[in-house]
Amino acid sequence: MTAPARLADIAAQAGVSEATVSRVLNGKPGVAATTRQSVLAALDVLGYERPVRLRRSSAGLVGLITPELENPIFPALAQVIGQALTRQGYTPVLATQTPGGSTEDELTGMLVDRGVAGIIFVSGLHADTSADTGRYERLTARGVPYVLVDGYAPGVRAPFISPDDRAAMRLAVTHLAALGHTRIGLAVGPKRFVPVLRKIEGFARALKDQLGLDPRVVEEELVQHSLFTLEGGQAAASALLERGCTALVCASDMMALGAVRAVRQRGLEVPDDVSVVGFDDSPLIAFTDPPLTTVRKPVPAMGQAAVRTLLEEIGGTPAPHSEFVFMPELVVRGSTASGPSSRA
């Protein structure tokens, strides 16, 4: 229960003794079903949440499929989603893909076999433009409700929950341009992913608006694709530094940490010589060397929205099957500083 329910209030509302209320709340036997129902009804009327145990009949398992738990953004999202589900009486089943092990399809099959009430996919194949969306249509055909987080596949009729990747890039570019940087690079993952395409679009448009650069030139010279890992960020950053960038925007904090490493390998300093901006944010990012300036993904809002829309789907009152886009925010720490032009 969120607030300590006062036994006396509940007993008065239900017209039973406090001892009976106590027996019901603690799941003790020896209470008639009708009495039990009136106690639970009193709880509802008074606005108290039912104890988890007493909600189970109405709820079920809900699957949560994530790529991994090593990037701290995934456990952060899993924590928010798991807690929101538990509060509603659902049991979260966390299924994590493994390199060379279980794929998204295998995990989905396992969850469906378990009779899950619904599935939340985080950064799944719905974010991969090269993947077949038939798997989601088949899930719909089997009557399994689902919500897709951090990706978008036109044609799939389900709720989508995403951060505003384009706005994220605008926040980063505006900050760096204000610091006087004119040569800004973007280190991103493979081109087939929706969040990557959106970040490139937002990045190119922001550079056009702020510095008058031609979007085609930006895509050719200032965007570097790589893997979504620290080593991938390091490789992409090295290529961008070769091309004279004094500021690097990275598609994840892990990539940004790799970018910091690439800067240092060339005998340069962050942020004195090169500024670095990450994306995601999680508790430890404030303690990195240097503390990363980053665009914070709105994880609590996204996680709660994913659960809320899934429960609407499960309840048969689905929200419109569109995309719900959440605004990120720029967190300025110690990895960004004045660029060469403002210093000169």
Added chain:
Amino acid sequence: MTAPARLADIAAQAGVSEATVSRVLNGKPGVAATTRQSVLAALDVLGYERPVRLRRSSAGLVGLITPELENPIFPALAQVIGQALTRQGYTPVLATQTPGGSTEDELTGMLVDRGVAGIIFVSGLHADTSADTGRYERLTARGVPYVLVDGYAPGVRAPFISPDDRAAMRLAVTHLAALGHTRIGLAVGPKRFVPVLRKIEGFARALKDQLGLDPRVVEEELVQHSLFTLEGGQAAASALLERGCTALVCASDMMALGAVRAVRQRGLEVPDDVSVVGFDDSPLIAFTDPPLTTVRKPVPAMGQAAVRTLLEEIGGTPAPHSEFVFMPELVVRGSTASGPSSRA
């Protein structure tokens, strides 16, 4: 499957057509049960892993209860345990406690109601010497197998999986004493927790062996209790710095990051003025400022052992109900340096 199974090989081994093998592997109907069995047997004989879907009949849900997912050590353990369970055809249910929300007992009740095959408790009430162990006896009485990670409660008849907390402190103290530190403090969580008591014991014994200090004096002057958080580490470190410590051993990396903050608040530097050693280690800890020297908890080995012993319990061939203790290792990075006596 780990390797792409060659249909032709399986078909030859099972004495059926490749089309039949394909139907079985993809879970299609229209295959006789005996034929299906021979295809699965062929997979086993040839050393291929069965697709997850075809393993489900033998497995069930397994609950994993953790205090939270914000300290990165818990998602790291959850990932190892989840993957090991999935490989064995079990479905991991991750249940996370919430401040002011679901308690360990509520989550246990929910999991038992779901008919879990077993439960793995991580840093649960079994680690709290002030908690009633009756809850575990009742679980045993209900026939639910379980394994207890990172804690120990004498009298509870279940397998325990722990890091060697005493050895961890010896590793840290030996490293700091070798660097010339003679005034070494320990920042730990509340005294009622088993891992805390063990760390104090190991810490005091190591200081006696290496520097000839009286264990009672050590406990009074050089051990500071606080909360298991960054702010807790900061508070404990401040108190220890007041008492002249030049090196701080912390019971978690989060506490160690708080200790670094406390050192800097006094206008001092880590490691030039004060050395700091953490405990746990996780991927981002190598990137903190400064990179933390820490005692690495053997997470992969502990997670796999937790799953293995739980499966033995579930299978009715329990391992001896004792404690399995795993050796940590010291990872030296940039938060430790020579102490005043070796410099003088």
